[in-house]
Amino acid sequence: MPLPQLPLPQHFDAAQVNQVWRIPYQERQSEALAWAEQHAIPPASEDNFRTCLLLIDVQNTFCIPGYELFVGGRSGNGAVEDNVRLCQFIYRNLSQLTKIACTMDTHTAMQIFHEIFWINDAGEHPLPLQTLITQEDIESRKWHVNPAVVSRLNLPSQVSESDKYTWLKAYSEHYVKTLTLDEKYPLAIWPYHAMLGGIGHAVVSAVDEACFFHTITRKTQTHYEIKGQSPLTENYSVLRPEVLNDADGKPIAKKNSAFRKMLLGYDRVIIAGQAKSHCVAWTVIDLLTEIQQTDAALAKKIYLVDDLTSPVVVPGIVDYTEPADAVFAEALEAGMHVVQSTEPIERWT
Numbered sequence: 001m002p003l004p005q006l007p008l009p010q011h012f013d014a015a016q017v018n019q020v021w022r023i024p025y026q027e028r029q030s031e032a033l034a035w036a037e038q039h040a041i042p043p044a045s046e047d048n049f050r051t052c053l054l055l056i057d058v059q060n061t062f063c064i065p066g067y068e069l070f071v072g073g074r075s076g077n078g079a080v081e082d083n084v085r086l087c088q089f090i091y092r093n094l095s096q097l098t099k100i101a102c103t104m105d106t107h108t109a110m111q112i113f114h115e116i117f118w119i120n121d122a123g124e125h126p127l128p129l130q131t132l133i134t135q136e137d138i139e140s141r142k143w144h145v146n147p148a149v150v151s152r153l154n155l156p157s158q159v160s161e162s163d164k165y166t167w168l169k170a171y172s173e174h175y176v177k178t179l180t181l182d183e184k185y186p187l188a189i190w191p192y193h194a195m196l197g198g199i200g201h202a203v204v205s206a207v208d209e210a211c212f213f214h215t216i217t218r219k220t221q222t223h224y225e226i227k228g229q230s231p232l233t234e235n236y237s238v239l240r241p242e243v244l245n246d247a248d249g250k251p252i253a254k255k256n257s258a259f260r261k262m263l264l265g266y267d268r269v270i271i272a273g274q275a276k277s278h279c280v281a282w283t284v285i286d287l288l289t290e291i292q293q294t295d296a297a298l299a300k301k302i303y304l305v306d307d308l309t310s311p312v313v314v315p316g317i318v319d320y321t322e323p324a325d326a327v328f329a330e331a332l333e334a335g336m337h338v339v340q341s342t343e344p345i346e347r348w349t
Helices: 025-038 078-092 135-139 161-181 205-218 257-264 279-294 296-301 321-333
Strands: 051-056 099-105 223-227 268-273 302-305 337-339
Touching: 025 205, 051 257, 051 279, 078 205, 078 268, 099 205, 099 279, 135 161, 257 279, 268 279, 279 296, 279 302, 279 321, 296 302, 302 321, 321 337
Parallel strands: 051 099, 051 268, 099 223, 268 302, 302 337
Antiparallel strands: none
């Protein structure tokens, strides 16, 4: 029998979703315990049908206006609007969400998609949000690896100290070539974002509050999955970095098989977060690829919530709306579901 949607708790304020603030955890714990008793919400361990809500990179860096990579979508306020609906979705469906898993894009300064990694013969760095580095750029030395960062990088064990720069030059050409062959996005130079230890790295306050309320109400711990720390590759998808091997076929990173296995262990996986065109899209693509290689019927347990995610749109520069929509259309064709958060879960097909 379908569980009824719950009301929104009194503490939720949609007007605060676009802000960063301290969560009064102790107060929320008391309220959550009372809420569970008032609405007869059982512990998640008693769920017969187990649902995981996967939140992809719902972090300040992507979701708060004025932060480094705010995902505005075509409306200009996309991530904020998404997160208002996301918080409402979590609160109203507490009884039906067994687990919430949050991916955390996690970076340091000296990574291949940051400007400090690259330099030209004039000593200039590529401009973030305005530079795509191609194979031709590297072959012509328009951009090359910055020698000053080489000794600071944690490179694979097969690379000796004396060979680091030579190896990195060869690897950089291999990297952009691999992106092209795999039909990935070109190597984009991004602003410093989701920096480990910085406030941009944190989960959006209102969403974190909702996750904590869920944790206490349902007696289940929110899962946090770190991604994106390798200096040598982008990592849009939580399930695998963009490039796995160097030019000689030796590994520089690996797939996140354990997390994929965890997700597919649930009866239903609901996916939301940012950005629809990048980390959400590539996670969906990789999940679909793994499913099709094992059991295509598993696609039916995946639900993509279209009004809880927005694409990257930089007015006058780039608009990834259509590629993002194409990924969702492909997923729908393959058996996944594309739904709206405002529809009751029991009506999802």
